[in-house]
Amino acid sequence: xxxxxxxxxxxxxxxxxxxxxxxxxxxxxxxxxxxxxxxxxxxxxxxxxxxxxxxxxxxxxxxxxxxxxxxxxxxxxxxxxxxxxxxxxxxxxxxxxxxxxxxxxxxxxxxx
Amino acid sequence: xxxxxxxxxxxxxxxxxxxxxxxxxxxxxxxxxxxxxxxxxxxxxxxxxxxxxxxxxxxxxxxxxxxxxxxxxxxxxxxxxxxxxxxxxxxxxxxxxxxxxxxxxxxxxxxxxxxxxxxxx
Numbered sequence: 001x002x003x004x005x006x007x008x009x010x011x012x013x014x015x016x017x018x019x020x021x022x023x024x025x026x027x028x029x030x031x032x033x034x035x036x037x038x039x040x041x042x043x044x045x046x047x048x049x050x051x052x053x054x055x056x057x058x059x060x061x062x063x064x065x066x067x068x069x070x071x072x073x074x075x076x077x078x079x080x081x082x083x084x085x086x087x088x089x090x091x092x093x094x095x096x097x098x099x100x101x102x103x104x105x106x107x108x109x110x111x112x
Numbered sequence: 113x114x115x116x117x118x119x120x121x122x123x124x125x126x127x128x129x130x131x132x133x134x135x136x137x138x139x140x141x142x143x144x145x146x147x148x149x150x151x152x153x154x155x156x157x158x159x160x161x162x163x164x165x166x167x168x169x170x171x172x173x174x175x176x177x178x179x180x181x182x183x184x185x186x187x188x189x190x191x192x193x194x195x196x197x198x199x200x201x202x203x204x205x206x207x208x209x210x211x212x213x214x215x216x217x218x219x220x221x222x223x224x225x226x227x228x229x230x231x232x233x
Contacts, residue, residue, distance in 0.1 A: 034211075034219030036157070042226040043206055044149075057211070060113050089193065091157050095217040100170055101147065101159040107150060 002028060004092050004104035012082055019075045020107050022092030029073035031094045038089040038106070047090075050075045063068040079109075087111040113230070114139035116207050120191075121227030128193045132227055134207030135188060142185040143213040147220060148192050150203035150229075160205070161192060164216045174200075197231045204228050 005023040010019035024031050035047040046059040049069050056068035065080040079086055092104040120132040147162040148211060161181045162170045163230040169181050176196075194213070204226040211221035 032219070034221070036220070036223075038151075038157070043223040044208075044220075046211075046219065046221045046223065047213060049219045049221075089156075093157075093219060095219065097217055100172075100217070101162065101220075103149075103157045103159065106156045 001025075002099050002102060004033070004094060004102055006090075006104040006107045009108045009110070010104065011112055013112045014082055014084065016082050017078060018082060018109065019082045020079075020090050020109070021052060022075045022077075022104050024073040024075070024094065026073075027097075028094075030092060031096060033075040034093045035068065035075075035077045036091045036093060037086075041085075044091070047077065050077075061103075082111050084111055116209060116222060116224035118205065118207050118224045118227035121205065121229050122136055123230045123232065124197055125233055126231055128197050129193070130180075130197065131191055131193050131225070132205055132207075132229070133189055133191045134156070134224060136209075140185075141188050141190065145210045145216045145218065146181075146183060146190045147208045147210075148181065148205055149208055149220065149223075149224075150184070150201075150205045152200075152203040158203075162216070163190065165214060168216075176198060194229070197229075198232050202229060202231045 030052045032051045036044040048058040050068035052058045054070040068074045148160040149159040163181045178196045180193045206226045207224045208220035210218035
């Protein structure tokens with residue numbers, strides 16, 4: 001069964017950087033993923049698509065301190081210069097003809 | 113850039129039906145695959161259903177046979193008819209549009225604010 005694996009939680013200090021990881025299950029290491037930010041009582045926000053070569057396309061208005069990268073079956077979202085408003089749940093998502101659309105379990109980011 | 117706006121969420125009894133709608137403003141939905149994604153209380157995001165630009169529909173196993181997605185390009189809107197609702201369908205439902213026109217399998221790149229569906233007796 002295909003899964004996208006994310007750590008349930010992460011934390012980092014205000015102004016620091018944090019790297020969130022999304023791991024594609026075996027046999028799907030070349031898939032692109034998208035990263036979404038979900039804050040309470042708000043709709044999700046698309047942050048970017050990250051391809052297997054590390055290239056990424058951001059959504060409109062996403063600050064430069066959000067970046068994406070890739071290594072093997074892992075896709076990363078790095079947030080630099082953490083701000084209090086970055087405290088949120090972060091979900092990765094992938095898609096394909098066979099998988100349709102799949103979300104990871106999400107990572108709850110706490111800004112200390 | 114435009115936005116998506118959902119409507120139709122309500123409290124409904126188990127076994128009941130509900131229709132959710134999603135309207136677009138400041139851009140045209142035609143040419144984009146459109147989806148519904150839900151988040152149950154305390155849970156993560158779950159893909160529910162998608163309709164392609166040509167009208168082909170896709171469903172998660174959990175809703176297959178009970179939900180029906182449709183689109184009306186002339187009204188710049190999309191809907192999902194939900195029947196035989198159970199407590200497990202309780203969630204906030206979000207409509208979403210993919211990143212690129214004419215792609216079906218793609219990232220969800222625009223989201224609405226959500227509409228709440230509560231199934232309870």
